[in-house]
Amino acid sequence: MAKDVKPTRKNLMEIEDRIELSERGHGTLEKKRDGLIMEFMDILDKAQDVRGDLAQDYEDAQKKINMARAMEGDVAVRGAAAALQEHPEITTESKNIMGVVVPQIESSRVSKSLDQRGYGIMGTSARIDEAAEAYEDLLESIILAAEVETAMKKMLREIETTKRRVNALEFKLLPDLYDNQEYIEQKLEEQEREETFRLKKIKEKKEQQEKEERQAEAEDEAAPDVGDESTAEPDMEQSTAGGVPGGD
Amino acid sequence: MSQEIAVVGSPEFTTGFRLAGVRRSENVPDDEKESELDDAVTDVLEDDGVGIVVMHDDDLEFLSRNVRQTVETSVEPVVVTIGSGTGGGGLRDQIKRAIGIDLMDEDEQ
Numbered sequence: 001m002a003k004d005v006k007p008t009r010k011n012l013m014e015i016e017d018r019i020e021l022s023e024r025g026h027g028t029l030e031k032k033r034d035g036l037i038m039e040f041m042d043i044l045d046k047a048q049d050v051r052g053d054l055a056q057d058y059e060d061a062q063k064k065i066n067m068a069r070a071m072e073g074d075v076a077v078r079g080a081a082a083a084l085q086e087h088p089e090i091t092t093e094s095k096n097i098m099g100v101v102v103p104q105i106e107s108s109r110v111s112k113s114l115d116q117r118g119y120g121i122m123g124t125s126a127r128i129d130e131a132a133e134a135y136e137d138l139l140e141s142i143i144l145a146a147e148v149e150t151a152m153k154k155m156l157r158e159i160e161t162t163k164r165r166v167n168a169l170e171f172k173l174l175p176d177l178y179d180n181q182e183y184i185e186q187k188l189e190e191q192e193r194e195e196t197f198r199l200k201k202i203k204e205k206k207e208q209q210e211k212e213e214r215q216a217e218a219e220d221e222a223a224p225d226v227g228d229e230s231t232a233e234p235d236m237e238q239s240t241a242g243g244v245p246g247g248d
Numbered sequence: 249m250s251q252e253i254a255v256v257g258s259p260e261f262t263t264g265f266r267l268a269g270v271r272r273s274e275n276v277p278d279d280e281k282e283s284e285l286d287d288a289v290t291d292v293l294e295d296d297g298v299g300i301v302v303m304h305d306d307d308l309e310f311l312s313r314n315v316r317q318t319v320e321t322s323v324e325p326v327v328v329t330i331g332s333g334t335g336g337g338g339l340r341d342q343i344k345r346a347i348g349i350d351l352m353d354e355d356e357q
Contacts, residue, residue: 037347044343044351058330065264074263081266088269089250090299105299108250112269128267135268139253142328146300150326152339160346 005180007187015184019177026169032098033162039097040155047148054141061134068127080128086112088139100158102151107143111136251299251325254292256285261304272298281310289315298325305331
């Protein structure tokens with residue numbers, strides 16, 4: 001991963017910006033996750049209570065319908081059940097808990113009076129009424145359980161997603177970014193050292209060149225004197241040679 | 249939009265709910281649950297008019313893996329199971345996965 005980026009100052013600045021943003025996002029997501037877990041704990045406590053009530057209501061309802069079946073017969077109970085005209089309905093509104101939309105279920109026509117049930121009072125016994133009432137109570141508990149369990153499921157999904165995001169940032173994205181940052185910094189330092197070394201070498205070479213030039217100049221300066229001497233000799237010879245005939 | 253409650257299960261299980269006024273019920277006799285329950289549950293889950301589905305805990309055993317997973321994670325409609333078990337269904341696994349601790353176990357203790 002670290003090898004994929006070009007070690008330039010621009011990339012380093014971009015990576016530093018991304019690290020800053022990711023660290024800020026990581027912190028925010030951690031806070032969100034913790035907040036969601038706290039909210040979830042409250043809902044879980046409520047859910048445990050609702051579940052307890054639901055189990056109790058179901059047990060009561062079963063006892064009552066079994067009693068009605070035993071006393072009135074299964075056909076009578078089914079007949080009463082088939083006569084029902086009022087049907088319970090639910091409407092859902094939503095509530096927002098830390099960005100999670102959870103439902104609030106409103107029910108209507110769950111609990112009914114005797115005359116609303118639709119079966120004849122004369123043809124049925126109190127056992128059936130009691131069973132119907134127990135099941136109406138059970139439905140109320142079911143609606144409450146549905147509301148709480150939906151909220152739990154939605155919050156669990158959100159917690160899982162947030163947790164995955166936090167982990168991805170903490171264990172994948174941020175380490176990769178730190179690696180890249182380190183790689184670029186190392187490369188840039190290396191380049192800087194190379195540059196310094198290169199400049200040093202150039203300077204040395206230049207100094208050497210200057211030294212050589214100075215030496216050459218010094219030699220050049222010294223060389224004309226020697227040249228004069230060497231050229232003066234033939235003149236002198238010539239002058240002496242010339243002088244001889246002259247002398248002759 | 250108003251929705252209704254549906255019950256899926258054996259006739260003995262659904263009768264009580266029908267007595268309380270529940271209109272939408274899928275009766276699947278015990279000996280046909282292996283083959284019929286999946287379709288009955290799928291039908292109810294696909295019905296937009298249904299907001300809550302009630303099932304017996306034990307009936308979850310008859311569902312195929314895919315349908316069971318849908319039942320355990322479905323939010324619209326939400327499936328409420330009642331009966332012998334703790335009623336948590338797949339919720340317990342979901343909690344363990346999301347929070348990292350078995351909170352339901354802790355609460356039971």
